[in-house]
Amino acid sequence: MADGATPVLDVRGLKTVFRTRGGEVHAVNSVSFHLNPGELLGVVGESGSGKSVTMMSLIGLLPSPPADVRAGTVMLGGRDLLKMSADDLRDVRGAKVGFVFQDPMTSLNPVFTVGNQIMEPLIRHMGLNKKQAQIRAAELLALVGIPDAAARLKSYPHQFSGGMRQRVMIAIALACDPDVLIADEPTTALDVTIQAQILELVKDLRQKLGMAIVWITHDLGVIAGIADRVMVMYGGQVVEQAPVRELFANPQHPYTRALLKTIPSLTGEREARLQVIEGQPPILSGAPTACPFRARCAYAFARCEVENPERRAIDGRAVGQGHDVACHWTAEVAHA
Amino acid sequence: MLDASPKPIPPLVQVRGLKMYFPIYTGLLRRHTGDVKAVDGVSFDIMPGETLGLVGESGCGKSTVGRALLRLYEITGGNVVINGTDIATLGPEALRKARPQMQMVFQDPQASLNPRMTLADIIGEPLDEHTDWNSDRKLARVYELMDAVGLNRRFANRFPHEFSGGQRQRIGIARALALNPRFIVCDEPIAALDVSIQAQVVNLLEDLQDKLGLTYLFISHDLSMVRHIADRVAVMYLGRIAELSPRDALYARPLHPYAEALLSAVPEPDPTLARARQRIILQGDVPSPANPPKGCNFCTRCPKAFDLCRRVKPELAEVEPGRFVACHLFSDTAAAGSTGASEAKERNQQGVTQ
Numbered sequence: 194m195a196d197g198a199t200p201v202l203d204v205r206g207l208k209t210v211f212r213t214r215g216g217e218v219h220a221v222n223s224v225s226f227h228l229n230p231g232e233l234l235g236v237v238g239e240s241g242s243g244k245s246v247t248m249m250s251l252i253g254l255l256p257s258p259p260a261d262v263r264a265g266t267v268m269l270g271g272r273d274l275l276k277m278s279a280d281d282l283r284d285v286r287g288a289k290v291g292f293v294f295q296d297p298m299t300s301l302n303p304v305f306t307v308g309n310q311i312m313e314p315l316i317r318h319m320g321l322n323k324k325q326a327q328i329r330a331a332e333l334l335a336l337v338g339i340p341d342a343a344a345r346l347k348s349y350p351h352q353f354s355g356g357m358r359q360r361v362m363i364a365i366a367l368a369c370d371p372d373v374l375i376a377d378e379p380t381t382a383l384d385v386t387i388q389a390q391i392l393e394l395v396k397d398l399r400q401k402l403g404m405a406i407v408w409i410t411h412d413l414g415v416i417a418g419i420a421d422r423v424m425v426m427y428g429g430q431v432v433e434q435a436p437v438r439e440l441f442a443n444p445q446h447p448y449t450r451a452l453l454k455t456i457p458s459l460t461g462e463r464e465a466r467l468q469v470i471e472g473q474p475p476i477l478s479g480a481p482t483a484c485p486f487r488a489r490c491a492y493a494f495a496r497c498e499v500e501n502p503e504r505r506a507i508d509g510r511a512v513g514q515g516h517d518v519a520c521h522w523t524a525e526v527a528h529a
Numbered sequence: 530m531l532d533a534s535p536k537p538i539p540p541l542v543q544v545r546g547l548k549m550y551f552p553i554y555t556g557l558l559r560r561h562t563g564d565v566k567a568v569d570g571v572s573f574d575i576m577p578g579e580t581l582g583l584v585g586e587s588g589c590g591k592s593t594v595g596r597a598l599l600r601l602y603e604i605t606g607g608n609v610v611i612n613g614t615d616i617a618t619l620g621p622e623a624l625r626k627a628r629p630q631m632q633m634v635f636q637d638p639q640a641s642l643n644p645r646m647t648l649a650d651i652i653g654e655p656l657d658e659h660t661d662w663n664s665d666r667k668l669a670r671v672y673e674l675m676d677a678v679g680l681n682r683r684f685a686n687r688f689p690h691e692f693s694g695g696q697r698q699r700i701g702i703a704r705a706l707a708l709n710p711r712f713i714v715c716d717e718p719i720a721a722l723d724v725s726i727q728a729q730v731v732n733l734l735e736d737l738q739d740k741l742g743l744t745y746l747f748i749s750h751d752l753s754m755v756r757h758i759a760d761r762v763a764v765m766y767l768g769r770i771a772e773l774s775p776r777d778a779l780y781a782r783p784l785h786p787y788a789e790a791l792l793s794a795v796p797e798p799d800p801t802l803a804r805a806r807q808r809i810i811l812q813g814d815v816p817s818p819a820n821p822p823k824g825c826n827f828c829t830r831c832p833k834a835f836d837l838c839r840r841v842k843p844e845l846a847e848v849e850p851g852r853f854v855a856c857h858l859f860s861d862t863a864a865a866g867s868t869g870a871s872e873a874k875e876r877n878q879q880g881v882t883q
Binding site: 388418457463 | 728
């Protein structure tokens with residue numbers, strides 16, 4: 194997508210804190226990103242990096258307490274989602290923003306038919322009557338590649354395999370023709386051959402429907418295949434952001450570099466020994482005052498201990514538009 | 530390790546025609562109406578010091594093979610010879626005596642560690658069971674094991690919940706090593722871990738193998754990690770081995786259509802390659818192992834299936850030196866190179882590599 198196009202989703206300075214007995218956990222720290230029309234933004238990070246919590250906070254899916262979305266704006270279609278009432282937000286979810294979760298077994302209701310669950314948002318948000326909704330639901334099931342769609346509406350989730358359930362989840366998310374689809378590790382629970390089917394389906398649907406997608410995953414291989422732009426998260430922050438080819442060809446943050454080296458490749462030279470990132474992911478208690486990656490970083494120096502680095506563009510464009518990275522080392526040493 | 534001698538080293542693990550059926554009981558009288566054929570005639574060898582990778586999708590029976598090998602199940606049929614003893618037929622007392630040489634590392638480090646036992650108790654439990662050592666000697670051994678897997682000795686009195694996933698997996702590995710086993714079944718040891726932690730655990734497993742001369746059966750669905758750790762790889766589909774080949778040969782040129790499709794489905798972490806590559810997208814899902822298709826079990830999804838595949842079950846046969854494939858596409862090549870067809874087939878099924 195060209196720069197300057199108005200983004201469909203624009204998130205600025207999002208902060209989410211969990212209040213626990215052991216103190217506050219700063220799960221999301223000043224996360225900013227935007228999503229252009231028709232774009233697929235990949236969000237990569239390990240468990241606990243804040244990628245899911247970021248997406249859940251912006252559409253109000255986190256229970257509060259313990260979660261507390263402290264700061265930031267989330268602009269969608271000219272309105273700030275964080276300032277909306279719970280009722281208004283409910284109209285946004287499902288209608289404007291579709292969500293696909295990781296585990297297709299637990300996110301479908303086992304006691305309702307699949308047809309029922311696809312029709313629910315259609316009746317709630319689109320004002321269709323039952324008959325119209327049924328026709329549309331069958332169309333949606335056919336769209337996501339389930340054969341004999343009209344008959345399968347009467348099936349229950351347990352009668353579907355994992356891959357088919359994820360197709361059903363996608364059909365529900367797409368039901369009201371949302372502007373934004375948020376997919377949270379949608380293929381992690383699936384086998385590789387089924388994952389390949391779902392990835393093909395998503396590529397196909399993007400061409401047909403042209404919605405913007407946020408795709409959360411820990412699998413860099415999946416990102417390489419489908420994303421336009423990538424955001425790497427670590428310790429509740431965005432540490433690097435770039436167009437997909439740029440990120441893989443020219444990774445800047447030490448974490449991104451290490452991450453790309455730890456995954457063994459299926460082709461190419463087989464390494465005698467895997468590169469490792471020593472140590473453990475950080476515990477996010479207290480507001481961050483230092484770089485979250487410093488303890489595991491091979492390049493950390495004094496400044497990393499005392500100051501949390503801000504994102505800064507490395508190609509002269511505005512942060513978020515081109516390639517940017519949050520790292521003192523890249524800023525001071527690597528490009529000195 | 531043996532000195533270089535003219536006769537070949539015998540395999541440490543020899544599996545022949547392993548079958549593991551789980552009965553299905555239905556109706557009011559709980560009559561036996563069928564079987565889930567989780568493993569249906571699997572044969573392979575593992576040489577001392579070797580790592581055999583076992584890959585396949587969920588439900589293909591790879592974990593069942595691992596558990597049946599250690600006789601965590603009462604197996605339905607076949608032989609499992611480990612270090613010269615047939616594990617499949619041993620009586621309870623003899624089996625107990627045989628257990629120290631074969632151990633297991635489980636997938637879920639959370640579920641496989643008792644939350645109410647300290648780390649020292651967990652790692653030392655095999656010693657309580659199988660040795661008559663006094664407590665000092667046991668503790669010394671526990672410390673030694675903790676050093677070997679990279680756990681700080683100060684942690685000995687802590688509980689599993691105080692550790693991260695990667696550290697818990699180290700505890701599981703230390704426990705498996707306690708009795709100096711020769712053979713370890715690693716059942717998806719890294720599946721529950723983050724990418725950056727996976728590499729740490731895999732490197733540890735490789736270091737231990739070098740140091741202690743261990744033999745691994747490495748069960749995983751992660752094909753790129755298996756390429757890294759395994760010497761030979763067996764690809765399973767619906768309870769049977771589709772292809773068993775040396776690592777480099779398999780990844781360079783998979784022969785069985787399922788192995789080919791499986792490898793092509795793995796996402797490539799390189800945007801240019803990923804978008805240029807022509808993938809084989811398999812249609813549909815894996816059939817139920819309670820009711821596998823007639824003929825070749827892959828014929829319902831195989832892009833290359835022909836008439837014969839729907840009628841006759843292909844046998845695993847050596848189609849190239851060291852490469853075993855169960856597919857009719859290759860049966861001509863196999864038959865051409867052998868004399869006395871049935872005898873050759875019998876030999877070929879053994880899956881021995883030199």
